[in-house]
Amino acid sequence: MVSTFLVLSAVIRFVIACQKIPLYYGTLDPALALPGGLITSVISSCQCCAFCNNNELCKSFSFRGSTGECTLYSKVGSYPTFLRQDWGAEDTEFYIMPRSSTTEEFCRQDEDCVNGEPCLGRVCTTNRTITCLSIKELNPTINTHTFWGAVDGTEIRLSCLMDVQGGGWTMLVDAIFNFFWQPADVLSLNSIGQGGVHTMGQHYSALW
Template sequence: MKLFVCVWIIGYMFGVARACLDIPEYYGGLDSSLVIGASTLASPASSCNCCGLCHQDTACRSFSFRPDTGECTLYNRVGGYGELQRQPAGSQVTQFFFMPSSSGSDEFCRSDSDCVTPGDACRGRICTSDPTVTCRRAWERNGALPDHRYFGYLDGQEHRLYCRMQGQYSGATLLLASHNVPTDGVAWSADNVLYKLHPRDGYPSEAIDYSILRYADLIRDSMSGSTYEVFMIAHEYQGEPTVVQKLTASRSLTLIGTELVPLSGGQFQVNPTLAYDDGWLAFPYLINDPARSELYTTINSRTSYLTWRSVVTTGGDLLWPLNRPRATVVLYIRE
């Protein structure tokens, strides 16, 4: 309804029907170097009024608007991650909009028709010729972006991704969030361990059961270089502190294989090294055994010790690191 009203107002005022576009969840403004005008609109004002001002200025390509103060700021570019000063979750007050059919490479978009550079398409809400868009793509343009959900593009489809941008993660993409009790009423199984979204909205989060493991190799292969990084995080539980471990792996290693690849084989390194890693740690792999409750593990064993490093199970506590009960274990990839 809001979009329709804005289109009608702008069409009535300027003889056009070009709605100002937004991207859900992207709040904030652009770098101050792109500002071409700023004003405080009299109450009651809305983003439609600010959109009207942008239409009046032939140099305007995007704008931000604060509903609580009426602040309207115009910019001379659509902008992208490199210019976005995104507000973190919990502080999202500044709305951001851009003009259609005005986006250069690496700038925001809603459809292919927004992209003006030959060869570009709208993938993960940015104009690009790249076939894959992940969290690292956003981080490389702007290392100050907050941890949050971002749009990505995997295997020809748009996806919302959860990204850890800050600290050692530097644009890591959440691949898996596993809990000892199903968060959506649907237990883990061999049928969903590679792909599991919340049935309500599919939004990624560490707080819900989530898996896009089926895209692990695609994300890994979207960059070159001899290695890639995997972060395993076991959240605090029953007095056990949060543990974070980084695995630096040969790019030939897969996160969705069924072969046991031990640490001692030299195909990956870990930091920090935890107790018993030398003898008991393997690269994450899938368990293809219907008789077992474990579906995904990092244990260097095919025997009864398999339970000791269970990352995803069909039921019961997770055990990670070695034989330490956990309620939540998550896995990120930084290609």
């Protein structure tokens, strides 16, 4: 009966992990890859997840669809160890395993944080506000992109400009030069893309 329960728990953990969308596109520092953790000719992220689930040392993994490369990691990873892919080069999906995240590591929900912190801005932290500047300070070489952040405990998506004038700029709204900043114009420009994510292709207002 106990062995059946353990097998069932493992299957549920595997299914939950495989159903989750990738946290970000990118990889971790190669030093965090498990020995023998680079597996080639994998056909899907779900198969890569199965390899991770069957290795008790695996806490996260990345899957590169174009080459079928699956890499297993010994840690969930955090901003200082994460190598985020650029716009237009998003080929490698990064996933984390449930209930495996420690302080300042990536997470998907509160239950993932094993040290008792809440999951805010997709990081296990007690900081209630996480901005682009916060992320830039954690990883000075991180790329311009969208990230998860938080304002006073409420999770939000951030559009971060990381490679201009020191980086760490939070993009507030898209704008077009010489257009009036009327509410209708702002709403129209910021309704482009999935979930209203900024395109970063226009002029913009930014907060540092």
